[in-house]
Amino acid sequence: MIDQEETNIKHLAQTLPQPLIVGAGIISAAHVRKTLTTGAKGVILASAFVKAPDPEAKLRELAAPLAAG
Numbered sequence: 001m002i003d004q005e006e007t008n009i010k011h012l013a014q015t016l017p018q019p020l021i022v023g024a025g026i027i028s029a030a031h032v033r034k035t036l037t038t039g040a041k042g043v044i045l046a047s048a049f050v051k052a053p054d055p056e057a058k059l060r061e062l063a064a065p066l067a068a069g
Contacts, residue, residue, distance in 0.1 A: 006038050013039030026062070033065040 005025075013020045022035045023044030032043050045062055052058035 006034070009035065009038040009040055013041075029061050029064050032062050036065060 019041035021042040021044060022040045026032060026043045026045060027048040035043050049055055049058050
């Protein structure tokens with residue numbers, strides 16, 4: 001995630017009355033962690049999960065930051 005994306009997420013999370021959920025470009029556990037610490041309340045998993053050779057393993061990898069708190 002680049003700095004501008006982080007800035008946009010922070011701005012939207014602080015401005016919108018609804019919880020912000022990000023659903024584009026989430027391909028790694030690091031992206032999930034960064035997105036959530038930047039202010040989003042959730043992430044949507046799409047192509048990274050669907051295209052994975054082992055979807056269950058990919059889901060576990062991407063969900064790890066959620067379990068860590």
